[in-house]
Amino acid sequence: MQRSNYRLHVYHANQCNPKKCTGKRLKKFELARIHEKVNSIPKYSILLDPFAEKAISKEDMDTRDIVVLDCSWETVEEVFPMLLKRNFKHRALPYLVAANPVNFGRPFKLNSAEAFAAALYIMDAREQAEEILSKFKWGPTFLELNHEPLEDYASAKNSHEVVEMQKSYM
Numbered sequence: 001m002q003r004s005n006y007r008l009h010v011y012h013a014n015q016c017n018p019k020k021c022t023g024k025r026l027k028k029f030e031l032a033r034i035h036e037k038v039n040s041i042p043k044y045s046i047l048l049d050p051f052a053e054k055a056i057s058k059e060d061m062d063t064r065d066i067v068v069l070d071c072s073w074e075t076v077e078e079v080f081p082m083l084l085k086r087n088f089k090h091r092a093l094p095y096l097v098a099a100n101p102v103n104f105g106r107p108f109k110l111n112s113a114e115a116f117a118a119a120l121y122i123m124d125a126r127e128q129a130e131e132i133l134s135k136f137k138w139g140p141t142f143l144e145l146n147h148e149p150l151e152d153y154a155s156a157k158n159s160h161e162v163v164e165m166q167k168s169y170m
């Protein structure tokens with residue numbers, strides 16, 4: 001059964017080029033909410049955390065809010081500590097490759113829109129993932145490049161299975 005209408009939140013660190021910022025573009029289309037203060041993000045949200053020990057999976061489908069950290073990859077370790085103080089469910093995305101023009105073909109270097117789409121796809125909200133990606137020229141390419149792993153991860157029952165499946169793509 002397809003799930004949709006997750007609430008998407010972007011913690012925005014004001015470090016990216018505004019013209020290339022996928023978080024701001026999602027806000028423009030009312031697909032995500034921008035936060036500049038950690039305290040304004042709903043507690044117990046899923047935080048897509050590149051350092052998390054647990055991978056996102058169907059186990060997380062009961063959580064309605066998903067948060068991405070929108071900052072430069074060079075400063076993610078500096079920005080991240082303030083998010084650790086909040087009650088979030090920290091979840092990592094499994095192995096996927098970027099389709100965006102800045103990091104095309106690079107594993108794990110997803111932008112905010114790609115991260116949201118991956119999480120949504122894995123949690124059976126494929127239509128919402130497609131809607132997000134439709135706002136970018138390269139968006140459909142993300143799903144094409146990652147079709148097989150996304151299908152596998154979406155079939156996993158839990159984080160452990162996602163992690164095991166990702167090994168075959170690395």
